[in-house]
Amino acid sequence: xxxxxxxxxxxxxxxxxxxxxxxxxxxxxxxxxxxxxxxxxxxxxxxxxxxxxxxxxxxxxxxxxxxxxxxxxxxxxxxxxxxxxxxxxxxxxxxxxxxxxxxxxxxxxxxxx
Amino acid sequence: xxxxxxxxxxxxxxxxxxxxxxxxxxxxxxxxxxxxxxxxxxxxxxxxxxxxxxxxxxxxxxxxxxxxxxxxxxxxxxxxxxxxxxxxxxxxxxxxxxxxxxxxxxxxxxxxx
Numbered sequence: 001x002x003x004x005x006x007x008x009x010x011x012x013x014x015x016x017x018x019x020x021x022x023x024x025x026x027x028x029x030x031x032x033x034x035x036x037x038x039x040x041x042x043x044x045x046x047x048x049x050x051x052x053x054x055x056x057x058x059x060x061x062x063x064x065x066x067x068x069x070x071x072x073x074x075x076x077x078x079x080x081x082x083x084x085x086x087x088x089x090x091x092x093x094x095x096x097x098x099x100x101x102x103x104x105x106x107x108x109x110x111x112x113x
Numbered sequence: 114x115x116x117x118x119x120x121x122x123x124x125x126x127x128x129x130x131x132x133x134x135x136x137x138x139x140x141x142x143x144x145x146x147x148x149x150x151x152x153x154x155x156x157x158x159x160x161x162x163x164x165x166x167x168x169x170x171x172x173x174x175x176x177x178x179x180x181x182x183x184x185x186x187x188x189x190x191x192x193x194x195x196x197x198x199x200x201x202x203x204x205x206x207x208x209x210x211x212x213x214x215x216x217x218x219x220x221x222x223x224x225x226x
Contacts, residue, residue: 008154034214043117043203043217044156087154091214098168099144099207101215103156 008087010108019077019111023090023104028071030092034101035064035075038087047075047088077109085111116140117218119204125224126194133190134221136204143208144168145187146215147179150201162187194225 013019025033031052036044050057050064050073057064063076073090087108091101117138126132138145146169147159161169162181176192187204201222205215 036214038154041219043205043219044215045217046214049212049214089156098161098163100158100161100169102158106154106156 008106008108010110012110012112013080015080015082015111015113017080019075019080019084019109021075021077021088021107021109023073023075023107025071025073025090025092025104026102027092027094028068030094030102032093033064033066033073034091034093035062035073036089036091036103037084038089038106040086044089080109080111082111082113085109115218117204117206117216119202119218119221121221122219123222123224125226128194128196128225130194131190131192132194132223133188134202134204134223136187136189136218138185138204138206138216140206140208140216142206142216143184144206145181145184146205146207147187147189148203148205148217150203150220152200156203160187160189191223194223196225199223199225 034049035047038044048059048064055066061078065074087106089106090104119136144163146161148156150156159173160179164184165181178190181187201220203220204218207215
């Protein structure tokens with residue numbers, strides 16, 4: 001398939017388990033962060049965002065945690081489903097950067113039925 | 114009713130040719146972007162336009178030239194294509210303060226042979 005031989009960080013979980021995907025961001029001045037999901041053959045799709053004045057935000061089955069001290073973001077997916085299988089990216093935005101989003105490396109999540 | 118649409122979806126061409134990729138968004142957004150995704154899935158910004166004005170121009174060979182005839186359209190023209198230009202090119206758009214980040218198109222897979 002499209003993801004073979006990519007050498008991305010990978011996470012393999014069983015259906016129904018919780019998943020945690022981690023991301024280290026690069027700039028301590030970044031003030032807005034987004035998690036994207038990219039399914040095979042498609043463009044990245046917004047999942048959840050968080051601003052730097054928060055340390056946690058919850059959506060439907062997803063939670064983002066932000067630790068500014070160590071420049072770390074995580075995405076938690078509850079009760080992971082086969083449809084969650086995708087590459088997940090974190091992205092950061094620096095103030096006064098003309099809305100530029102800088103993407104992290106991506107993590108391939110595989111959910112086994 | 115695709116929000117951000119790119120054409121063509123696939124493009125196979127010979128080295129040295131000139132080609133264009135078109136992008137249109139019907140979201141009423143005022144900022145549009147081109148990103149390049151390499152074989153390792155790394156996403157890197159190339160250009161951004163806000164209301165037809167170029168606001169981000171990353172270190173990209175000058176064989177790549179973006180054009181924005183109006184705020185709903187952003188095209189990418191590539192001259193003298195090289196093997197290393199093979200990648201997936203994504204168009205995206207956003208509104209104002211980046212609430213909900215970007216909306217991405219489904220990508221154009223360019224293969225230079």
